Amino acid sequence: MKVLITGADGQVGRALAAATPVGLELAQLSHGELDIGDPRAVNQVIRHHTPHIIINAAAYTAVDRAEAEPELARRVNADGPRHLAGAAKDCGARLIHLSTDYVFDGNACVPYAPGAATKPLNVYGHTKLAGEKAVLEILPQRCVILRTAWIYAAEGRNFVNTMLRVMRANGSVRVVADQFGTPTAAASVATAIWRIITTSEIGGVHHWTDAGVASWYDLAVAIAEEAAVLGLVSGDIAVVPITTREYPTPAHRPRFSVLDQTSLQFLDLAPVHWRKRLRHVLAEIKDG
Numbered sequence: 001m002k003v004l005i006t007g008a009d010g011q012v013g014r015a016l017a018a019a020t021p022v023g024l025e026l027a028q029l030s031h032g033e034l035d036i037g038d039p040r041a042v043n044q045v046i047r048h049h050t051p052h053i054i055i056n057a058a059a060y061t062a063v064d065r066a067e068a069e070p071e072l073a074r075r076v077n078a079d080g081p082r083h084l085a086g087a088a089k090d091c092g093a094r095l096i097h098l099s100t101d102y103v104f105d106g107n108a109c110v111p112y113a114p115g116a117a118t119k120p121l122n123v124y125g126h127t128k129l130a131g132e133k134a135v136l137e138i139l140p141q142r143c144v145i146l147r148t149a150w151i152y153a154a155e156g157r158n159f160v161n162t163m164l165r166v167m168r169a170n171g172s173v174r175v176v177a178d179q180f181g182t183p184t185a186a187a188s189v190a191t192a193i194w195r196i197i198t199t200s201e202i203g204g205v206h207h208w209t210d211a212g213v214a215s216w217y218d219l220a221v222a223i224a225e226e227a228a229v230l231g232l233v234s235g236d237i238a239v240v241p242i243t244t245r246e247y248p249t250p251a252h253r254p255r256f257s258v259l260d261q262t263s264l265q266f267l268d269l270a271p272v273h274w275r276k277r278l279r280h281v282l283a284e285i286k287d288g
Contacts, residue, residue, distance in 0.1 A: 003197070004051035004093075005029065006036055006084065007058030011153040012098060015190035016055060021198055027051065031058060036080030046087035053197055054088050056081055056097045059128070063102070066123040067250040077127035082134035085143065094142045095135060096193055101149035101181060101209075103129045106254025113260045114147070114205040122251035132205070144196060145205040146189070149259055150219075153186040154284035159216070163223045164285070167233045173224075177217035177241035181257045182209040185277040195267050207259035210274040217241045219278075226279050230286045 001024055007013045008028035020026050027049045034045050036058050046054070060066060060076035081097055088095045102125035103118045120126045132145050152158035166173045192208040214222070217239065224237040244253070261271060 001025065001053065002027065002049065002051040003053045003055065004046070004049050005055045005057055006034055006080075007031065007056065008033075010057055010059070011151055011156045011158065011186040012189050012193075013057040014155065015153060015186040016057065016193060019187065019190045019194060021194055034058075036084055037075035039079075039083040039086075042080075042083040042087050043090075046084075046091055046093070050091055051093050054084055054093050054095045055193060055197075056084050056095065059098065061124070063122060063124045063253070064250040066127070070123045070127070073123055073127045074130070077124070078130035078134065081131035082138065085135045085138035088142065089139050094144075094197075095139055096144045096146060096196065097131065097135045098189070099132050099145050099147045100125065100128045101147060101257035101259055102254060103132070103147065104254055104257055106179075106256045108256055111258040111260035112207070114207055114263055121254060124251060136205075141203060144203055146193065146196070147205070147207045147259060148184055148189050149181045149209050149257060150183045151186050151189065152183065152281065154281050159183075159219065160223055160278070160281065161285075163220050164227060164232060167224060167227070167237045171234065171236070172238035172240065173220060174240045174242045174247070175217045175220040176244055176247050177215045178243050179253055179255055179257075180213055180215050181254075182212060182259065183214055183219050183274040183278065184209040185274075185281055187281075188272065188277060192264065192267070192269060195269050196264075199267060206263050207261050208264060209259050209261065209271065210277050211271040212274045213258050214274060219274075222275055222278055223282070226275075226282050230282055232282060232286055 009030035105119040
């Protein structure tokens with residue numbers, strides 16, 4: 001089976017490559033190798049590789065910058081998935097498309113089910129939702145929309161690496177304590193994607209994250225504690241909780257965006273608690 005990954009140089013893209021099941025033929029395309037916002041390039045690449053499965057891990061993820069660059073965000077997050085779905089339809093491929101918890105407004109008090117009403121608060125969320133809708137419209141029987149949240153890995157620009165940098169530089173950090181979600185290691189998402197591809201023919205919208213709930217403050221505290229054990233930071237880092245109002249950003253974010261994963265229980269894949277995954281990723285960072 002041939003699998004083509006877009007956004008292969010991103011956090012999930014690298015995790016997918018690292019966990020590729022034996023026997024699959026893998027084509028990995030970075031943003032520099034394929035701009036999914038270019039329909040001609042997408043069609044040429046798909047015709048050349050003739051994949052059975054396309055995994056779209058490419059995305060514009062700069063949530064705040066998207067408010068000032070809505071056209072670029074739309075090109076990657078909305079137009080790109082539309083082009084991939086069209087090319088997949090033409091060659092008979094299946095498309096696994098990654099999306100986000102930011103398609104929700106955060107006003108719920110229980111985890112969001114895949115069928116819950118969407119209401120994005122920012123440009124990033126709006127463009128990701130548009131991408132979902134395009135894929136479902138063009139390829140309804142041969143697509144999976146997999147929403148996830150708060151992705152991080154040992155490499156790349158993410159909250160964990162940002163916190164480590166600030167903690168080392170300042171010895172303290174102020175972090176929002178009134179936004180809640182589930183920190184999720186990129187490797188967890190990769191494992192779920194490969195399980196979906198190799199064990200089932202499911203379609204539609206599904207959710208996958210690590211287990212548990214945390215605020216950004218909770219995550220920062222855990223980073224400080226676990227990193228201190230590993231010697232990545234000193235043991236006396238001050239993590240100060242603040243409110244969203246005290247840390248204004250260009251993009252509004254959902255207050256609560258925990259995702260309900262029960263639709264994938266049949267995969268026999270139990271999510272691991274986010275703190276355990278964090279410990280593993282920090283160990284990877286230490287080993288360098």
